[in-house]
Amino acid sequence: MSDERRKFALVGTGNRGTTMWGQNLLEGWRDKVDLVAICDTNPLRAERARAMIGSNVPIYTDIATTLREARPELVIVCTRDSNHDDIIVAALDAGCDVITEKPMTTSVDKIRRIREAEKRSGKRVDVSFNYRFAPTAYKLKQLLKSGAIGELTSIDFHWYLDTNHGADYFRRWHAYVENSGSLFVHKATHHFDLLNWYTEADPETVAAFGELRNYGAKGPFRGVRCKGCEFASRCDFYLDLDADAFLNALYEDPSELDGYVRDACVYRADIDIPDTMTANIRYTNGVVCSYSLNTYMPIEGHHIAFNGTRGRLEMRQFEKQPWERPDHDEILLVKSFAGGVERIKVPHAAGGHFGGDDIMRNMIFRGAEDVLGQRAGSRAGAMSVMTGLAALKSARSGEMVRVAELGDIG
Structure with a gap:
């Protein structure tokens, strides 16, 4: 192994930490990274994760000791969303770069803490927005930048979680706004980030609805x-x-x-996040978007369409459904006044998120060229969270929310 490997600490050993940023990272990028510590408040979970990862590094139960004794150069944060800020700030102040799972955090004050620590430390925060790296997302971005449909004016974006994946958020810690900021923040941060990236603009105004229709107190028992x-x-x-x-x-x-169980009842009466969500978003460049997220569908995947002054791009990405899934995505490009349709096939790539996970790790650790600005920093992380916070506030208040009025993100 060469000396160029970056020493990293893994903080949080749930599913994502153990696989994506543990076992998988070491399997594919061992020449670039060296795991030196695992940190989790639950030492038994950390021991189980360490065995799955195939490591014998020290286990710690708090970030301060991890940083002091293991002295990593990089900290990867995979804990529950509401305490990301404490770990990120401690790591930055100790002179470490940070990769954090999305969402970056859950409130305006926490965003500001992270951004201020990043500035004073001179270190970098990367947010794990792997959907930006999926081959189809890359192709859509290319087409938009090329002017294939003229000036972008509006977007239709609808995400479907099936009764397996969607229900999982209501079994776990995500089911409480205090922990996750709701799925407007936790899950939709992926989607809002894609929208921010596609439009190359900031969200300006949000009007949203969010209700609990299937899980929690709505359950039959x-x-x-x-x-x-x-x-x-x-x-x-x-x-x-x-x-x-x-x-x-x-x-x-x-x-x-x-006391944290992985199979908590999805019908717990104290669940306080919505499971059925819609939002209308206006961006600073005038683009408007209609968005929805449903968490108990018989299908999994999403539909997105871009409307422009000279045409339309449309794509339905299939992930799970009761019929055969194609081995590619198909983008429909329909140009105004031209007649006909161009069908652009994008093959699926190996690995998680249609290849996005591997492509993102290659960019971060191997320095792959970032032609389309896919690598996401703390500002991108902040703006997707701000969109979700505005949506949740709008859904609760029944009023339209101006994102800038939520507070200064630094």
């Missing part, structure tokens, strides 16, 4: 968790942890230390 639940035999959302060796090892025994 409720318990504490799936394991041992009296309703297991007739609940559509029953999760058998014993049937999933990975999740069972990472969460079941470790739950005895901190």
Whole structure:
């Protein structure tokens, strides 16, 4: 191994930390990175994750000790959203660069803390917006920049989470605004970032609706968790942890230390995030967008269409559905007054998020050329969170929200 490897600490050993930024990162980029520490408040979960990653590095339970003893150059943050800021700021102040899972954080004050620490430290924050790196997203961005549909005027963007993926957010810590900022922040941060990137503008005004229609108190019955639940035999959302060796090892025994179970009831009465969301967004360049997110669909994927002064781009990306999935995405380019349609096929790439995960890691760790500005820093992370915060505020208040009025992000 060469000396150019960057020493990094992994903070947070849930699914994403253990796989994407642990096992997978070392498998594909070991010549560029050297794991020197694992940090998690649950030491048993950290031990299980360390074994899965295939490492023997020290385990720590707090960020201060991790930074002081392991002395990493890079910290990768995969904890729950609401405490990202504490870890990011500590890492920056210790002279480390940071990669954080999305969303970057969950409030305006926390955004400002991170941005101020980044400025005073001179270090860098990368936000893991891997959807920017998917081959189809890259092609759509190319077409928009080329002027294929003239001046962009509006976007239709609708995201569908199925009854497996969508329900998972309501089993876990994400189900509370205090932890995740709601799915307007946690999940939609991906989508709002794509919109900000596609439009090359900031969100200006948001008008949104968000309701809890399927999970939480809307459910027909409720318990504490799936394991041992009296309703297991007739609940559509029953999760058998014993049937999933990975999740069972990472969460079941470790739950005895901190009480966090991976199969919490999706019908818990105290769930306070919406599961059915829409938002209308106006951008500083005049582009307007109609957006929706639904979390209990029989399909998974999204539909996006770009409307311009000279035509339209349209794409439906399939992820899961009860019919055969193609091995490519198809973008429809329809030009005004030209007649006909150009069908642009984009093959799926290997790896997570249609290849986006690998392409993003190559850019961060191998210095691949960033032609279209895909690599996302703290400002991109901030603006996607601000969009989500504005949407949540609008949905709660029934009023349109000006993003700038939420506060200064630094």
